[in-house]
Amino acid sequence: MFKVETNLKTGEEIYKKVLSNGLKVYICKKPGYIKKVGMYGTVYGSIDNDFIDITTGERLKVEDGIAHFLEHKLFEQEDANALDVFAKMGVSSNAYTSFDHTVYFYETSSKHKECLNKLLEFVNTPYFTDENVEKEKGIIAQELKMYEDEPSSVAYYNVLRAMYKKFPLNVDIGGTVESVYRIDKEALYSCYNTFYNPANMFVIVIGDVDEVETVKQIESFFNKNVNRKTATVERFILEEPKEIAEKRIEKKLDVYMPYICMGFKHEKQDGKTNARNTVIMEIIDDVCFSALSDFHERMFNSKIITEPVEITYESGKEFSHTILFAVSKKHEECEKEIKTYFEELRQNGVDKELFEIAKKKKQGELIYDAENFMEIHRTVIDSIIQDTDVFEMANAIKDITKEDVDNFIRENLREDNMVISKVREKKK
Amino acid sequence: MKNIIIRNSNRFKSVFAQVNLLLPLTAEDMSKNALLAMMLKKSNSKYKTERELERKLAELYNTSFGAGVGKVANMYDITFGIEILNVKYTGKEALDEAVDILCTAICEPNFVDGKFDEKTFELEKSSLLERIAEEKDNKKKYALDSLEREMFKGTDYGYPLYGTAEDVVKITNEELVKHYYDVISKAEVVVATVGNLENMDGLAETIHTRICGKCGKHTVEFTPLVEQAINKEIETKVEEQDINQSIICIGARIKDVKTEDVYKARLFDNILGGTPAAKLFQNVREKESLAYFAKSMYNMFTASVCMFAGIAPEKYEKAKEVMLKQLEDIKSGKVSDIEFNAAKENLISAYKEKQDSKGGQAKGLFSNEIYFGRTVDFDEMIEEISKLTLDDVVEIANRVVVTNIFLLGGKADV
Numbered sequence: 001m002f003k004v005e006t007n008l009k010t011g012e013e014i015y016k017k018v019l020s021n022g023l024k025v026y027i028c029k030k031p032g033y034i035k036k037v038g039m040y041g042t043v044y045g046s047i048d049n050d051f052i053d054i055t056t057g058e059r060l061k062v063e064d065g066i067a068h069f070l071e072h073k074l075f076e077q078e079d080a081n082a083l084d085v086f087a088k089m090g091v092s093s094n095a096y097t098s099f100d101h102t103v104y105f106y107e108t109s110s111k112h113k114e115c116l117n118k119l120l121e122f123v124n125t126p127y128f129t130d131e132n133v134e135k136e137k138g139i140i141a142q143e144l145k146m147y148e149d150e151p152s153s154v155a156y157y158n159v160l161r162a163m164y165k166k167f168p169l170n171v172d173i174g175g176t177v178e179s180v181y182r183i184d185k186e187a188l189y190s191c192y193n194t195f196y197n198p199a200n201m202f203v204i205v206i207g208d209v210d211e212v213e214t215v216k217q218i219e220s221f222f223n224k225n226v227n228r229k230t231a232t233v234e235r236f237i238l239e240e241p242k243e244i245a246e247k248r249i250e251k252k253l254d255v256y257m258p259y260i261c262m263g264f265k266h267e268k269q270d271g272k273t274n275a276r277n278t279v280i281m282e283i284i285d286d287v288c289f290s291a292l293s294d295f296h297e298r299m300f301n302s303k304i305i306t307e308p309v310e311i312t313y314e315s316g317k318e319f320s321h322t323i324l325f326a327v328s329k330k331h332e333e334c335e336k337e338i339k340t341y342f343e344e345l346r347q348n349g350v351d352k353e354l355f356e357i358a359k360k361k362k363q364g365e366l367i368y369d370a371e372n373f374m375e376i377h378r379t380v381i382d383s384i385i386q387d388t389d390v391f392e393m394a395n396a397i398k399d400i401t402k403e404d405v406d407n408f409i410r411e412n413l414r415e416d417n418m419v420i421s422k423v424r425e426k427k428k
Numbered sequence: 429m430k431n432i433i434i435r436n437s438n439r440f441k442s443v444f445a446q447v448n449l450l451l452p453l454t455a456e457d458m459s460k461n462a463l464l465a466m467m468l469k470k471s472n473s474k475y476k477t478e479r480e481l482e483r484k485l486a487e488l489y490n491t492s493f494g495a496g497v498g499k500v501a502n503m504y505d506i507t508f509g510i511e512i513l514n515v516k517y518t519g520k521e522a523l524d525e526a527v528d529i530l531c532t533a534i535c536e537p538n539f540v541d542g543k544f545d546e547k548t549f550e551l552e553k554s555s556l557l558e559r560i561a562e563e564k565d566n567k568k569k570y571a572l573d574s575l576e577r578e579m580f581k582g583t584d585y586g587y588p589l590y591g592t593a594e595d596v597v598k599i600t601n602e603e604l605v606k607h608y609y610d611v612i613s614k615a616e617v618v619v620a621t622v623g624n625l626e627n628m629d630g631l632a633e634t635i636h637t638r639i640c641g642k643c644g645k646h647t648v649e650f651t652p653l654v655e656q657a658i659n660k661e662i663e664t665k666v667e668e669q670d671i672n673q674s675i676i677c678i679g680a681r682i683k684d685v686k687t688e689d690v691y692k693a694r695l696f697d698n699i700l701g702g703t704p705a706a707k708l709f710q711n712v713r714e715k716e717s718l719a720y721f722a723k724s725m726y727n728m729f730t731a732s733v734c735m736f737a738g739i740a741p742e743k744y745e746k747a748k749e750v751m752l753k754q755l756e757d758i759k760s761g762k763v764s765d766i767e768f769n770a771a772k773e774n775l776i777s778a779y780k781e782k783q784d785s786k787g788g789q790a791k792g793l794f795s796n797e798i799y800f801g802r803t804v805d806f807d808e809m810i811e812e813i814s815k816l817t818l819d820d821v822v823e824i825a826n827r828v829v830v831t832n833i834f835l836l837g838g839k840a841d842v
Contacts, residue, residue, distance in 0.1 A: 090770060
């Protein structure tokens with residue numbers, strides 16, 4: 001086990017160990033905190049729909065939404081539901097699925113060791129039957145319906161559809177109601193056996209814990225209880241063309257406020273570059289669009305927006321893109337102003353003084369992040385998926401220059417790689 | 429009730445300072461209060477534009493500043509909050525500047541010839557109008573707010589938090605200035621500082637003294653529970669929207685409620701719909717597959733509970749039946765040991781874990797000062813919850829009366 005070193009003066013203490021079965025374990029110490037969080041995850045998400053089944057050795061293509069379905073079903077054990085088991089202990093538990101990973105977690109103030117064992121146990125004990133699979137479909141269908149009514153969710157998924165022709169980012173993480181109803185237990189087992197193998201998984205423990213004892217507990221669990229095939233997963237990734245899929249997607253919903261997403265499609269990058277680009281984009285967000293910026297003041301004073309436009313960089317091992325979010329009743333004018341603004345930024349770069357203020361702001365953010373109990377898990381998971389240092393992003397902050405930011409805008413936020421997704425009001 | 433709340437812990441690296449201005453709740457002042465909070469947040473005598481203010485905050489190592497409003501039974505609460513790093517990271521000068529921003533925002537508005545800056549005033553008015561119009565886009569919140577309005581129809585509490593668009597349009601600059609002076613002449617000021625206060629002694633007192641120097645010290649007469657007759661028949665309202673998922677909200681009031689009932693009520697609420705082991709989750713979602721979310725929420729200031737779920741429109745009658753049955757089951761004592769213990773443990777854990785959150789502590793302790801009229805710490809709450817039995821839960825459940833149903837979406841046969 002080793003301590004992840006950092007020259008940041010934020011007081012973060014993180015320990016890492018890779019077990020003999022390939023499982024990556026991270027302990028993020030938070031002295032003095034009452035809460036302890038245990039997370040057990042897999043590098044498997046909605047985009048992993050084409051792979052070699054570890055049991056059969058055959059290539060298998062599965063239905064959209066199966067990673068998310070699996071996440072729902074893993075809580076169900078033969079004699080109990082893990083959610084219930086935790087709840088009966090007074091412990092909250094939950095899980096989520098994203099494009100490229102799935103995480104199961106609990107939060108507790110007092111029963112951490114017991115909970116950690118339970119978490120490892122239930123995720124390692126799949127129990128899928130025709131009956132319990134069928135029952136879940138109605139619940140997931142309602143979850144999907146809920147998101148279909150949320151303008152931000154609809155605009156976001158459509159901007160991904162507009163950018164990606166083939167890569168499965170162009171499908172909702174949960175799939176569709178139709179694809180969900182086609183999922184069966186055999187497919188769930190195939191996905192589980194392949195992706196939920198220790199070499200593809202990780203454990204993160206956050207709280208006032210002893211790192212040596214915690215690692216021993218995890219090692220002991222796996223030595224006694226888990227004897228599954230462990231191997232590197234072979235995934236098939238469709239080659240995504242450089243060009244966007246379509247320039248514009250618009251959808252009408254029963255809402256008052258139109259929602260705009262602007263996407264910029266980039267080529268896939270290595271982890272280090274993605275980490276650096278993430279920080280560059282956070283600076284762009286502060287300098288160019290937040291309430292710090294002249295742009296925001298101008299747009300607000302013209303009554304085009306009431307809330308700041310936001311921009312963010314998203315990436316994984318196989319993709320990267322930038323997405324801008326805006327809400328405006330005057331959505332056509334808003335879109336036009338933003339496009340003109342990007343043209344100006346490409347030509348003139350960002351304001352030097354604001355850039356320096358943004359860097360100072362980021363230094364403060366690092367300390368707040370170190371205090372934020374859950375922030376560290378996002379950073380750790382990113383480093384696992386992209387194979388980078390845990391503090392890659394934080395360390396990048398001091399080296400980034402105004403020229404880096406200007407170059408990024410010029411090279412990556414262009415007209416030709418840009419798409420628009422809008423949710424507009426249905427006129428009654 | 430204490431007007432200064434201080435909690436120090438070196439587990440944190442920063443401090444959250446909260447200032448509450450408590451006022452009598454009146455329907456006619458809702459919009460003015462909301463607009464005032466927005467004005468004071470964005471502009472003051474030293475930082476006249478949002479841009480200037482945000483740049484200053486960014487320079488102070490990402491200090492954040494915000495303002496909001498809320499209803500607390502018969503009181504209206506305008507809250508200002510600032511989050512600053514401990515002085516060991518920033519130095520004393522930065523702390524002094526951050527505190528100055530907070531106090532200046534409340535005490536020294538950006539007045540030009542005795543009025544708010546006209547352009548800022550017009551812009552914030554437009555923003556507030558948009559905020560009101562946009563409420564219906566957040567379906568779950570809109571449904572819950574609509575239920576509350578139905579339950580407390582005809583009272584000041586039942587009036588929308590930001591007022592109505594008609595109210596906002598009528599507000600003039602002069603009227604808002606007059607309202608500002610009205611607010612500071614009668615608001616009760618409460619200050620809470622929670623976080624790492626090492627070498628930051630006297631922070632809460634400094635803020636309190638400075639604000640009271642402008643406002644004076646007042647007490648707002650607080651009635652902990654909304655006094656309103658409970659209707660005999662369940663009233664159902666449907667608002668049709670063109671959405672994929674309907675949201676059903678069932679509201680209930682607790683009869684003859686006393687201050688100390690709050691612990692029983694919270695435990696009852698947790699058994700009903702507070703956790704995945706709770707009756708609503710287990711029955712509405714897991715057994716019947718009717719919903720993705722099915723929960724309940726208790727409001728101690730109004731002694732009301734609401735159950736809510738997101739359902740397929742055609743499942744309204746079935747969902748209503750299953751949800752109401754959960755309440756009936758608790759009334760008749762059909763609560764297993766597992767359900768009871770899970771809810772109790774969860775509540776106790778939640779109070780323990782609140783101490784890991786600066787904002788959570790500030791809000792919780794402030795609410796307790798108002799509700800109980802004295803300091804009630806989380807340890808005391810844990811002790812009270814620990815003593816409760818199933819009999820306590822059944823007793824309070826039998827005082828729960830369903831009064832209203834609100835359905836957002838459609839397919840109710842009403």
